[in-house]
Amino acid sequence: MNYKFWTVCMVQDGDFVLLLDRQHDNFKGYIPPGGKVEFPESFVEAAIREVREETGLEVSNLIYKGLYEYINPKKNDRYMIFNYLSKEFKGKLLENSPEGKPVWVNVNEAQYLPMQNSIRRRFPLFFEEGTFEIQVEWDNVKNQEGKVTIKKT
Known part of the structure; x- marks a missing residue:
């Protein structure tokens, strides 16, 4: 079994969230800060580090x-x-980041921005009570997402 761990941290300020306008590689669109978890750091430590590296901000709690x-x-x-x-x-927010330009976006307007399906699918769940678990099974034959299961608690 091959495991890979990543983090994402949505930074919210009132009605606005901080997203990166990513325009390179095959993962274009607006995305929250995040990235790989480096061993042996914890998932929270990785999320804090990634936000700092990609936006310049120090997040807490x-x-x-x-x-x-x-x-x-x-x-x-x-x-x-x-x-x-x-x-x-x-x-202080970075002017530019290797992952994309950091921009504050109104939460209600974010749905109209270009986003990868994986980001769009979970975006509203950040602002709801409780937690979520989404599992996407990859379809090797079609080389795309297959079955998607969403559970909220």
Whole structure:
């Protein structure tokens, strides 16, 4: 079994969230800060580090919102993305980031921005009570997302 761990941290300031306008590689669109968990750091430490590296902000008091995972039974792969929300931050926002330009976006207008399906699918769940678990099974034949299961608690 191959496991890979990632984090995402949605930074919220009132009616606005901080997103990165990512325009490189095959993962274009507006995305929250996040990235790979480096061993042996914790998932929370990774989320804090990624926000700092990608936006310049220091977040604190992260709230766990849920798990988003891709599974590929044919290749024995499992990619797990731990999702957090932070409403507490300090620091100066970077002008540009290697991952994309940091921009504050109204939560209600974000749905109209270009986003990957994986981001759009979980975006509203960051602002609901409780947690979520989303599992996406990869379809090797079609080389795309297959069955999607969403559970909210």
